[in-house]
Amino acid sequence: MAEQKFTRCPACKTIFRVTPQQLALRDGQVRCGHCHTVFDGVVALLSLAPRPREREEPALDEGALGPPTVTLRNAHALEPAPVPAVRSETVEESAAESAGAADDEQDSAAAEAAYAARFSWQEKPARKRLPGWVYASALPVLLLILAAQALFHFRDAIAAHWPSTKPALATLCGAVGCQLRALEEVTGLSIEASDLQADPSHRGLLILSATIRNRMPYPLAYPYLELTLTDVQKQTQQDVVVVRRAFAPQEYVSGAADVQTGIAGNTELNVKLFIDASATTQAGYQVYLFYP
Numbered sequence: 001m002a003e004q005k006f007t008r009c010p011a012c013k014t015i016f017r018v019t020p021q022q023l024a025l026r027d028g029q030v031r032c033g034h035c036h037t038v039f040d041g042v043v044a045l046l047s048l049a050p051r052p053r054e055r056e057e058p059a060l061d062e063g064a065l066g067p068p069t070v071t072l073r074n075a076h077a078l079e080p081a082p083v084p085a086v087r088s089e090t091v092e093e094s095a096a097e098s099a100g101a102a103d104d105e106q107d108s109a110a111a112e113a114a115y116a117a118r119f120s121w122q123e124k125p126a127r128k129r130l131p132g133w134v135y136a137s138a139l140p141v142l143l144l145i146l147a148a149q150a151l152f153h154f155r156d157a158i159a160a161h162w163p164s165t166k167p168a169l170a171t172l173c174g175a176v177g178c179q180l181r182a183l184e185e186v187t188g189l190s191i192e193a194s195d196l197q198a199d200p201s202h203r204g205l206l207i208l209s210a211t212i213r214n215r216m217p218y219p220l221a222y223p224y225l226e227l228t229l230t231d232v233q234k235q236t237q238q239d240v241v242v243v244r245r246a247f248a249p250q251e252y253v254s255g256a257a258d259v260q261t262g263i264a265g266n267t268e269l270n271v272k273l274f275i276d277a278s279a280t281t282q283a284g285y286q287v288y289l290f291y292p
Contacts, residue, residue: 007044011037015046156181160218181221182262184291188216189223192268196285204278210287212269219262222249223289225271229282242280246290247273 005023008015009032018041022030028042151158155173159166160183170180192211199205208227214220225247230239249259252271263269 006046006048007041008046009035009037010039010044011035015048016041018045152176152178156183163218181260182219183216184221184223185216186223186289186291188220189214189263189289191287191289194287199274204276206275206277208271208273208275208285208287210271212263212271212289214263214265214267214269217265219264221262221291222253222259222269223291224248225252225273226288226290227273227275228286228288229277229280230284230286231281232283239284242282243277245275 005018005020006015007018007023007030012032012035014032014034016030016033018030023041028040029038030041031038151169151172155169155178159169159180166180173179190213192213194208194210197207197209199207210225212223212225226244227247228244229242231242232238233240252273253259253269
């Protein structure tokens with residue numbers, strides 16, 4: 001029969017019979033079932049077996065510190081030490097909580113590893129690259145698409161600078177639903193002369209005469225014509241705008257002219273407009289060309 005082991009509570013001096021399994025559960029840490037003091041059961045082990053005396057001298061037995069006949073308790077009265085910050089009433093509950101904590105730690109570690117792998121380029125599998133012939137075949141197609149877009153966008157300029165391409169561009173526009181128009185280059189236009197006079201036959205009617213010149217060798221679109229009437233302010237003696245109006249090409253071009261063809265290159269266009277200014281007084285004017 002194995003020798004029985006006893007341990008003593010350092011607080012209340014109660015002696016308990018213990019088993020090796022109890023001492024191994026918490027590295028020897030146990031809790032007194034009498035005063036609930038936590039102590040090291042291995043360090044507090046003692047022997048209750050009588051020892052022979054070699055000579056007559058007072059010997060202090062460890063058992064004298066606590067009378068075993070009164071304070072001796074069995075192993076079931078000694079509880080295992082609780083886990084720090086976790087309340088446990090029995091060994092089974094403590095073991096279950098320890099197992100649950102271990103599972104939580106494993107789940108947390110797995111989640112962190114998955115998160116790191118998600119955002120780590122080293123963890124991602126290498127993507128399959130297409131063969132070189134695919135890129136070589138796609139390059140001419142992309143260049144063709146780019147050329148078609150440039151041709152569509154600059155079709156008017158191409159037709160103006162290279163008139164021989166105009167029939168082909170007109171055919172292409174007919175197929176895709178676009179139109180060829182004269183270029184809009186206001187820097188190629190200038191007002192060579194202008195004059196604003198009152199009509200002697202009609203009171204309040206003004207006659208504007210202007211000469212628009214296309215200085216480019218190719219046709220340019222008809223511009224808008226803006227007329228500003230000014231008058232002198234008596235207080236400041238400065239010109240102030242009385243009225244401003246813009247005229248579309250259809251308003252100043254004769255009915256026989258084709259507005260879509262534009263002003264031919266190196267030519268002049270004479271403009272004559274009749275303006276009702278009976279509701280205003282004016283001392284000056286300005287003429288300005290622009291494209292909307």
